[in-house]
Amino acid sequence: MPSFPNTLILKQPFVLSCLFIAMCCTGSAVAQSAPAKDTTFPKIVFGIKAGASLQSTNSDTWDKGYKPGFTGGIMVGMHKHKFGVRAEVLLNISRYKAVNNVTDSAGTLGDFRVFVIDVPVLLEYDITPRFTILAGPQYTDMLSVKTLNSFAADGTVIFKPQAFSGVVGIEAKLPKQLSIGARYAYGFTNINNGAVSTDTWQSSAIQVYAAYRIK
Numbered sequence: 001m002p003s004f005p006n007t008l009i010l011k012q013p014f015v016l017s018c019l020f021i022a023m024c025c026t027g028s029a030v031a032q033s034a035p036a037k038d039t040t041f042p043k044i045v046f047g048i049k050a051g052a053s054l055q056s057t058n059s060d061t062w063d064k065g066y067k068p069g070f071t072g073g074i075m076v077g078m079h080k081h082k083f084g085v086r087a088e089v090l091l092n093i094s095r096y097k098a099v100n101n102v103t104d105s106a107g108t109l110g111d112f113r114v115f116v117i118d119v120p121v122l123l124e125y126d127i128t129p130r131f132t133i134l135a136g137p138q139y140t141d142m143l144s145v146k147t148l149n150s151f152a153a154d155g156t157v158i159f160k161p162q163a164f165s166g167v168v169g170i171e172a173k174l175p176k177q178l179s180i181g182a183r184y185a186y187g188f189t190n191i192n193n194g195a196v197s198t199d200t201w202q203s204s205a206i207q208v209y210a211a212y213r214i215k
Helices: 004-033
Strands: 043-057 067-080 083-097 111-126 131-147 162-173 178-187 203-214
Touching: 043 083, 067 111, 067 203, 083 131, 083 203, 111 162, 131 178
Parallel strands: none
Antiparallel strands: 043 067, 043 203, 067 083, 083 111, 111 131, 131 162, 162 178, 178 203
């Protein structure tokens, strides 16, 4: 009697076993190659910052040169992988020195130090592990205006109390949770309150700063 059928019968369990093992190995390889679901939470970052602000106004009413001032305050944000969002509350001190139009009854040109609160809300993107670019809107609320000379009029009525700007910048991470950065802010709002002239006053600022991140 031929042995060929018996050979097939004997080989079937072996073939089926090989197929089962191959299927298991393939399924395991597919499971391992599939990307794992990211369940990590965004990293919360707190910090403080301070630096210099060089501000200028585009109107012929004011000295157009960039005049030094101060910026500093607190920041809080969330960051995950290369992306993040940050909000800041900053005290900004700027100088406005008039060259015409802004005069009191004695003809004295206005010279003011303006104190405002800036609130930028910025998107972050890490272009490298060390460098981050930032961009977003900024809201400004005026706190007070101090007269620096004998100008005998209320300086607070000269400027609009609120304004909006656009901000772009770059930041570099340093060791020990420190960072340094530079920004450019351009004002979209005409800050002339109409008390002394009808000119359009739009300010811009270049800021450089150092920050400390509290993780």
